[in-house]
Amino acid sequence: MVDSNHKGEVVFENVTRAVQTKKTETIILDHCSFVIESGKLTVLIGPSGCGKTTIINLIAGYEKPDRGKVLIDGKPVAGPDRERLVVFQETALFPWLTCYDNVMFGPLATKVMTREEAHEQTVNLLEKVGLRDFLYKYPMQLSGGMMRRAELARALINRPTVMLMDEPFRGLDAMTRELMQEYYLRLVEESHGTHLFVTSEIEEAIFLADRLIIMTNKPSRVKHTLDIDLPRPRIASVLRSKRYIELKSLTLEILHEEAVKASRASGKADIAIESGLRT
């Protein structure tokens, strides 16, 4: 394995990305520049619909920037690659494969490991995320939280240099979500890879992050970055510490300012949304 501790730096250089519909062009990212440091867990937070998923798609190689560059360790992104894996919003497990076969999929697709190695690691990883008894169940037989854990295992077995988490815990109930965050942190703190975690939940963002990137509303840019200096390994008791509360109120303040600006600018948008609902 290549020394993954010092790889996986992601740089956005003046990236602009727009989406064309039949008549209008919506600018999603506007000259957006930031750095995702290698070996750290960076959390991207911003109002919903601010282009967070677009950022994930650009890094994963599913979309290309219209202007500017997305660089991974100095090289521009050429397309999807097993070095950059995404855990999607809601599940993207292959429903026709068992939990076990889903995790085996990556290693077998590229034959980087023998079947025996892959088998051993698959069982190990699924055990680590608490799915030892569900190896041969199909995704439809699992609960939402279990599916998300299986998906985490499916990505992690490929040892990606950059893990991209696109609001992976959205839609889970509060208890499951908390549990998932702890599972996830344990895996991250072991793996030392570069992680980008996208969310719109402030508590989740601060609890997980080494670094927090706060986005502006569409067209998106970086509004602010914050270093989250809470101690690691993170445990739930951090949520009651004084420093956590300080960081949270600081983040809230920044986001609130952005929300006010957004609502003032989008008087027209509100009407558009309303009429959209009616049709």
Place this chain on the structure above:
Amino acid sequence: MSASTLNTTSNLWKQVRKTVANWTTVRRIMSVLLFLLAWTILVQFTGQFHQIPTPAAVFAALFQLKLGVIFTEIFRSFLRVLCGFLLGLLIGFPIGVAIGYSRIANYLLFPAVEMVRPIPPIAWIPLTVLFFINIESQIVFLTFYGAFFPIVYNTMGGISEVDIRLPRAAMSFGINRMGMLWKIILPAAMPQIFTGMKVAIGITWLMVVAAEMIASKGGLGYWVWYHHTVMEYPMVILGMGIIGLCGALCSVGIDVIGSHFMKWRNIF
């Protein structure tokens, strides 16, 4: 009698009550009985339909059926349906995959398919005489034609409606283009492909009956038509019932094959 045997008998009775002898079953049986009753009443008490045989007359006709003859006709029709359906699958499935999976194939094939598709298959009957001299080939061609479009359409649709995140995830795992088709796209499109096959086999029966009625070359359609010409209407209705049964059997057959290929869908 000891208490325990009494207990097991009452448990057994409870089980029977729960699964078989419940109101749902009663209502379902009543649905069939009501249909037969409505049929009888309509025939007996209205002038309009008095020539139509009653359910009882149809049931009586069942005992006059010559088994050798009817099974030969069933076999003939089945063979035609099977040939037409398999040809439709053999030719329609690859075309559906091509249109769904390749943009170039889509541009080349889809407009032509879209142009011909709205023509009802039965409207092709006069033209088939020009395609084939052999009557058997004409019938098989018509059944094939009935199966072709539902298979093409549903295969194509199933492929184009695959959730984008699945191929994206597979792409990230480094799968090649062939692997993408066989391991991701086709399994993901499988449910709709089987839906297409089910629609197709239904239309195949429609076509075979229509063709046989015209062609006079045996088969269930011919058998029904023959009894119409000699005014044996109980036999006509019996024949209709047999055709329906055959169609249902084929549909169930597709379901069985489908559930074998899609174990992940019937796990509950």
